Amino acid sequence: MRKLxxxxxxxxxxxxxxxxxxxxxxxxxxxxxxxxxxxxxxxxGINAMQKxxxxxxxxxxxxxxxxxxxxxxxxxxxxxLRSGVQEAVVTSSSPLVGIVxxxxxxxxxxxxxxxxxxxxVLDGKFGDMMNQKLDAAGLVNLAYWENGFRNLxxxxxxxxxxxxFSGMKVRVMQNNIFLDTFQNLGANATPxxxxxxxxxxxxxxxxxxxxxxxxxxxxxxxxxxxxVTETNHAYTPFLFLFSKAIFNTYAPDEQAALRTCAVxxxxxxxxxxxxxxxxxxxxxxxxxxxxxxLSPEEQQRIREKSAVVYEKHKAEIxxxxxxxxxxxxxxxxxx
Numbered sequence: 001m002r003k004l005x006x007x008x009x010x011x012x013x014x015x016x017x018x019x020x021x022x023x024x025x026x027x028x029x030x031x032x033x034x035x036x037x038x039x040x041x042x043x044x045g046i047n048a049m050q051k052x053x054x055x056x057x058x059x060x061x062x063x064x065x066x067x068x069x070x071x072x073x074x075x076x077x078x079x080x081l082r083s084g085v086q087e088a089v090v091t092s093s094s095p096l097v098g099i100v101x102x103x104x105x106x107x108x109x110x111x112x113x114x115x116x117x118x119x120x121v122l123d124g125k126f127g128d129m130m131n132q133k134l135d136a137a138g139l140v141n142l143a144y145w146e147n148g149f150r151n152l153x154x155x156x157x158x159x160x161x162x163x164x165f166s167g168m169k170v171r172v173m174q175n176n177i178f179l180d181t182f183q184n185l186g187a188n189a190t191p192x193x194x195x196x197x198x199x200x201x202x203x204x205x206x207x208x209x210x211x212x213x214x215x216x217x218x219x220x221x222x223x224x225x226x227x228v229t230e231t232n233h234a235y236t237p238f239l240f241l242f243s244k245a246i247f248n249t250y251a252p253d254e255q256a257a258l259r260t261c262a263v264x265x266x267x268x269x270x271x272x273x274x275x276x277x278x279x280x281x282x283x284x285x286x287x288x289x290x291x292x293x294l295s296p297e298e299q300q301r302i303r304e305k306s307a308v309v310y311e312k313h314k315a316e317i318x319x320x321x322x323x324x325x326x327x328x329x330x331x332x333x334x335x
Contacts, residue, residue: 024253025057031064033077033089038067041276042090042238045145045269052261061257063088075099082138084245092147092236094175102133104317105325109181109306112235113299115149115274117332122237126328129321138244142262145238146270148277152229153216154208155201158292159229162186162302170208171197180309181233185302201225210234214273217280222287230293231302240266 036042046065053061071077071086074095080086082099093103105111112118121127122144131141152159156168166186172178174191182189190206200206201224209221210233216222240262247255285291294302314322 024251025060027060029062029064030087033071034065034067035069035074041269041272044272045265048268049261049265052264053257056257081241081243084243087246088242090238090240092238100133100137101316102318102321105321106236107177109233109309110303118235120332121328126325140242140244140247142240142242142259143266145240145266146273147236147238148212148273149232150210150212150234152208152210152231153221153225155226156207158227158290161298162305168208169206171206177313184309213277213280217283222284222289228284228289228291
């Protein structure tokens with residue numbers, strides 16, 4: 001009898017140890033709000049993140065994406081996270097500066113020279129510091145995904161140095177940092193709704209606009225422009241934000257899975273958006289536009305010229321935030 005009991009106990013222990021590590025996971029439907037459409041690279045990132053979660057949670061954690069602002073705009077969705085009534089949102093940093101003013105740092109001009117610089121800063125100590133500020137606002141940033149670099153197209157002249165902006169009428173978003181950036185370069189910065197840009201370029205009401213290559217391609221701006229310059233004048237990250245109030249109710253294994261899988265999704269999304277930008281650039285070139293890049297020397301000149309914009313907006317963003325990112329970028333560029 002004793003032998004049978006010992007055997008039964010041993011079997012029970014063996015079975016318990018053989019149970020997959022899904023015991024800490026509960027069935028969860030995680031609503032993810034997006035302002036963009038499902039065919040955007042964020043969709044690829046969501047799919048990769050879901051596959052990762054399936055493996056880690058045994059299929060218990062499900063992402064349900066709502067595209068095109070179906071759950072409201074990015075700011076509205078983010079406020080829903082803070083209130084604990086919605087789980088997640090993938091949002092650009094710019095709409096959230098009213099909640100976390102430090103996010104305005106990503107609107108500063110000519111901050112990053114290329115994507116690798118951005119990744120090193122966002123995925124490193126500076127990104128961690130920004131995550132703490134988001135946490136204080138009731139938001140958990142699982143990972144920095146990519147919205148991308150904005151570049152200039154125009155119908156006047158190639159832009160090879162900052163002086164070439166002189167007198168150019170450039171459409172910009174209704175954003176004070178963007179307005180100050182182009183005015184400081186001598187351009188006539190003109191705020192305008194995005195839907196009006198093509199006709200304004202076509203009728204020569206404006207000379208230029210600035211957007212990522214994919215937008216220049218898909219909006220067919222190349223039909224009414226002659227020149228494109230890879231200015232990389234603004235890099236905007238997407239943030240995969242989670243409600244802190246809801247996140248704190250999850251088990252540690254669930255939290256870890258979300259963080260790990262958001263990074264998996266991040267890497268896929270960045271790769272897809274990078275490939276898409278290359279394809280769009282080739283289409284722009286094939287359409288006959290003259291494309292050029294700013295030399296490293298001119299990048300530095302234009303960055304120095306833009307220092308006044310950094311100083312003007314330093315107080316509202318936070319002096320320690322601006323100083324920190326500038327110092328970190330200097331270290332990155334030394335390596």
